[in-house]
Amino acid sequence: MRSEFVVNPGPRAVRYRGRPQSHRCGINTAAWFDVGTVEIRYANGTMNYVEILNTVELYLRFVAAIGADRKLSRDPYSLAIELEAPVKGYPAPIPLPRWYQERTWLDEAMIPALTTLANELVPDGEIHHVLPVADGILLAIENNEGKLSKYVVQPPAEGWKLIRKTL
Incomplete structure (x- = not known):
């Protein structure tokens, strides 16, 4: 990017x-x-006051450095040193929540099957997310301007059936 x-x-x-x-x-x-x-x-959010302040400080310094076109290290410790931010006292990493992993798996499994339909509904659009809903599958498609359109589709035995467009 x-x-x-x-x-x-x-x-x-x-x-x-x-x-x-x-x-x-x-x-x-x-x-x-x-x-x-x-x-x-x-x-990996936190309610620890020091961790919050350290994290906000690091982010502000990071954004300022990027805005100044500085080249920064990918190593977290070196990055903190370069930014003159605290080198410790941040929220501990946590594993991805199971629900997020499952949602990602659903997206990865469904996107290839839904790509043709998505392109018919929103030309040159991209599938933003896929979620199960009571009457089918919610298909959210983002156009080139970032506008999101949402549709509910149903996976029949052959092809896909459009149920409705949602607001």
Whole structure:
């Protein structure tokens, strides 16, 4: 993404084609173009005051360094040193929650089967997420401008049947 952004700065450079939600976890730079923010999304949150302050400080220093086009280490300890942020006192890593793993598995299993239908419903769109619902499968598709359209489909024995478009 960084190389693409250097060549062609703009929102399309930071959108990861083929798996749009992957630009929405970790450090989401695509949000800069969507809403003017940089979003930090990690599942190992904490209520410990010191850990919260250390994490916020690290993120602010990281975003400022990226904005200044600094080259930074990938090693967490070295990164903290380079940013003059605390080197310890952060929330401990936690394993992925089972529900998140299962949702990812569902996406990975369903996306290849739904890609043709998704392209018919939203030309040049990408599947954003797939979720089971009472009357079928919710298929959310993101267009090139980031607008999300949601449909409920049903997997019959042959082909897919569109049940309804949701708001």
